Amino acid sequence: MDITIDPYSPTPPYDQVRRRIATLAADGVLAAGTKLPPVRILAADLGLAANTVARAYRELEAAGLVETRGRAGTVITARATGTSVQAQAAAVAYAERTRALGIPPETALALVKAALAG
Template structure:
């Protein structure tokens, strides 16, 4: 996850800042259904937060239906209320994962998608 910034001087609790920013990224399409998000420990380390702070944000996001935990597979952005859009987002996520595994950069993937859109 990129673009998450925690303001330690804010009157808003760090867990709530994190929760709000994840929701905002979901609403703006920065995070889409099926996207895997970092583990609690990894995100805590990246953001300089206590693991319990991230765990609390994840717990609340889970209760709100924004994320879902799939056991050992990890934590993912949940499917929204629009099942067709959720399916499309999951297909896009799977495509990017598969093409990255082939060694292509994000810029190359975007070029491929743009070409496919022009040809469709």
């Protein structure tokens, strides 16, 4: 799996892993049903703690992008390959940009609501 961690990025490593897996699924590189590497193996490959990768997997699961099937492993869901992932990526990019600009969350949300109504 093509994941690279930037140790100098302000984005935490777990989030870099989460975003990359979501992007790979949204782009069709990881099809629905694709089994992800076990947490410990991916962590070792990336030079990360197992808990870091486990957190990325938990957040992907909470978003409905992966499903953990116990000993059968963690797989990409059909939802991960749809537009909901693209919308989530756009939302994350917007949140990062508004945060960098120093815009309070309430104002950022108001801007989005106005744009959607518009």
